[in-house]
Structures are given as structure tokens and as C-alpha cells.
């Protein structure tokens with residue numbers, strides 16, 4: 257794998273305490289470009305808090321988060337989004353009363369206002385991009401349907417599409433396959449492999465079949481710390497991981 261000099265995201269000594277309780281405790285890990293990393297760990301391990309810290313929703317007590325050479329701990333949430341970090345929360349937040357096309361269209365990042373022919377050109381670009389994303393998320397034939405008629409799994413894909421259209425260099429997903437059928441999980445894995453040509457993905461997930469399908473590397477969290485990291489085979493055989501999962 258690559259050295260620490262060309263990582264996309266470098267988390268070092270990251271710590272946050274809530275009234276003295278360290279939810280994330282001296283955490284370090286490096287995410288490569290084009291990597292799919294999965295964070296696993298028991299409930300309360302600090303997984304969601306790590307995503308909250310990276311996207312600037314929660315401020316770190318200590319440590320650093322470097323992304324493309326910039327220090328995210330000093331930036332505001334909207335600046336972090338603009339720098340190229342996209343994040344999907346556990347519950348889908350799509351617009352049920354808009355079509356699939358419209359949901360994707362409104363998520364397209366628009367710059368300052370443009371005029372005349374330029375605006376027309378831009379509309380064509382947006383349409384192309386929406387159609388391309390719709391193919392990636394298996395909704396090409398649902399573009400004109402209201403989002404409320406999609407299945408739960410399709411709604412999750414739509415929300416991933418709403419992130420992808422913003423073209424983030426880092427996409428973070430918190431439990432993306434929760435509530436999905438087995439075939440939807442397989443397709444979600446396929447989707448993620450398809451979109452990492454241009455980006456890295458950081459996923460929190462419990463479903464170990466899905467984790468095995470997507471993860472290049474797994475980071476195991478317990479009590480806010482990394483207790484193991486590596487391939488599925490490596491972490492599965494690690495006595496520290498076995499103890500955490502079977503010890504209580």
C-alpha cells in the first residue's frame with residue numbers, strides 16, 4: 257500500500273471528551289486514495305462520533321484530521337463539505353414529494369448565477385450528470401417517479417446518489433445497508449466498488465457479509481480506540497477483536 261505521504265485522510269491522536277468521558281481517545285488511522293475502509297465495533301465504540309468529528313459536526317478536544325493537506329479540525333462544517341467531504345446519515349433525508357431526477361438535480365453543486373447560453377449549457381451538463389448518477393445507483397428507469405414510491409433500499413441509494421453528484425473526494429456512510437434485502441446489499445457493494453475510481457469511501461457497518469464484500473481494510477474500534485486494523489482475515493483472527501465480540 258502507499259506510504260503516509262500520499263494518504264487522502266490522516267487522523268492522528270484524535271480525541272473528544274464529553275464531560276470528561278472520552279468517546280474517541282487518541283485515535284489514529286490513514287485512509288488511502290481509492291480505498292474503501294470500514295469501521296466496525298460494538299455499540300458505543302465511537303464510530304459515529306468519528307464521522308461527526310471528520311465532518312465538523314463535533315469539535316475535537318485534541319489531535320488532527322488532515323484531508324488533502326488541509327486541517328479539518330479548524331474548519332467549519334460547510335467549509336469541510338466544500339473541501340470535498342460528503343456524509344450520509346443513518347436515516348435517509350431525501351425529498352419524498354420530488355422525483356428522483358429532482359432530488360439529484362437539487363443536490364448538484366451550483367456556483368454563482370450564470371446567464372443565457374451559459375445557463376443552458378449548464379442545464380445540459382446537469383441533466384447528463386443526473387442521468388449518469390441514476391445509472392450508478394440503479395435508478396435510471398425511475399427518474400420521473402416520486403421518491404416516496406421507492407423501496408427503502410432505493411431511497412438509500414438515492415441518498416448516496418445525492419452525495420455522489422457533489423463529487424466528494426471522501427464519501428462517508430453510516431450503516432448504509434441497514435434494512436436492505438440481501439440482493440440490495442450485494443448491489444450496494446457493487447455500487448461502492450464502481451464509484452471509488454474517483455474517491456475514497458469510509459463506511460460504518462455491522463453486516464459482516466457486506467463488510468467482507470466491500471472493505472479493502474477494516475478498522476476495529478472499541479471504547480474510542482483502534483484495537484485492530486487490516487484485512488478481514490486479519491481482524492477476524494485477532495484475539496483482541498475476538499475478546500471484544502465474544503467476551504460479553
Ligand code: ADP
Pocket residue numbers: 274279297298299300301302303304305306
Ligand atoms: P457508535 O456509533 O460506535 O455506536 P457513538 O459514536 O454514537 O458510538 O457513541 C460513542 C459514545 O459517545 C457513546 O457512549 C455515546 O453515548 C457518547 N456520545 C456520542 N455523542 C455524544 C454527545 N454529543 N454528547 C455526549 N455523549 C456522546
Ligand code: MG
Pocket residue numbers: 303304305
Ligand atoms: Mg453509530
